[in-house]
Amino acid sequence: MAKLPIANQIRRLRFEHSEMTQSNLAERIGVTRQTIAAIEAGKYGPSLEAAFRIAQVFGVSLEDVFQWEASGRNK
Amino acid sequence: MSFREKLAWITLITVLVCFGAYFAAIYSGLIAHYSPAALHLALGSLIALIVAQAGLTTLAAVTTPKGGRGPRDEREQMIQARSHTIGYYTLMIATAALIIPTHTRGTDMVDIVNFALLGIAISTIVVALAQIVMFRRGY
Numbered sequence: 001m002a003k004l005p006i007a008n009q010i011r012r013l014r015f016e017h018s019e020m021t022q023s024n025l026a027e028r029i030g031v032t033r034q035t036i037a038a039i040e041a042g043k044y045g046p047s048l049e050a051a052f053r054i055a056q057v058f059g060v061s062l063e064d065v066f067q068w069e070a071s072g073r074n075k
Numbered sequence: 076m077s078f079r080e081k082l083a084w085i086t087l088i089t090v091l092v093c094f095g096a097y098f099a100a101i102y103s104g105l106i107a108h109y110s111p112a113a114l115h116l117a118l119g120s121l122i123a124l125i126v127a128q129a130g131l132t133t134l135a136a137v138t139t140p141k142g143g144r145g146p147r148d149e150r151e152q153m154i155q156a157r158s159h160t161i162g163y164y165t166l167m168i169a170t171a172a173l174i175i176p177t178h179t180r181g182t183d184m185v186d187i188v189n190f191a192l193l194g195i196a197i198s199t200i201v202v203a204l205a206q207i208v209m210f211r212r213g214y
Contacts, residue, residue: 023140030148031148031149031150032077032148032150032151033077034077034080034150034210035148035149035150035151038150038213038214041213043212043213043214044150044213044214046149046150047149050149
């Protein structure tokens with residue numbers, strides 16, 4: 001499956017926040033660990049609400065977590 | 076593996092085994108399709124399906140961490156919606172295909188009911204397979 005044109009910094013942010021586990025992050029935003037893993041791997045694009053919740057957990061802006069990767073027809 | 080993916084595997088395996096045993100017995104000629112034995116096998120398969128699904132679902136719930144058994148999250152809801160859309164079209168095609176045996180000489184009511192049952196089983200398997208594929212690939 002093609003990766004989404006959205007990069008994310010979730011893995012880095014987790015490690016910068018006391019090596020937060022995927023399970024812990026999942027619990028805090030109300031999704032399953034598998035969903036966090038899919039978002040981290042760029043296989044699933046979260047809803048706007050989930051994206052904001054992730055940013056809120058790390059205390060950063062949405063752009064610090066997710067970046068639009070403009071390339072090809074997705075520009 | 077998430078709780079929902081386990082449920083999809085349980086559905087796939089139990090439907091394949093229970094309905095598979097029934098249709099294999101009927102279409103291999105082991106049991107006459109229009110006989111009390113066929114009816115008993117059909118009811119037995121249905122009861123076995125319900126018991127197996129209940130037992131395996133309980134086992135899946137027990138072996139899944141508490142946090143993974145909550146309501147479906149957004150990704151799981153999307154997977155459910157997409158898989159049921161695929162299953163709906165499969166069931167529509169299977170139902171429309173019933174026109175063929177209905178207008179075929181030598182087909183009786185029991186055959187038509189069996190074909191309808193087969194259509195339900197196939198669409199259920201398609202839904203479970205679609206869910207497993209989507210869980211595996213991310214969505």
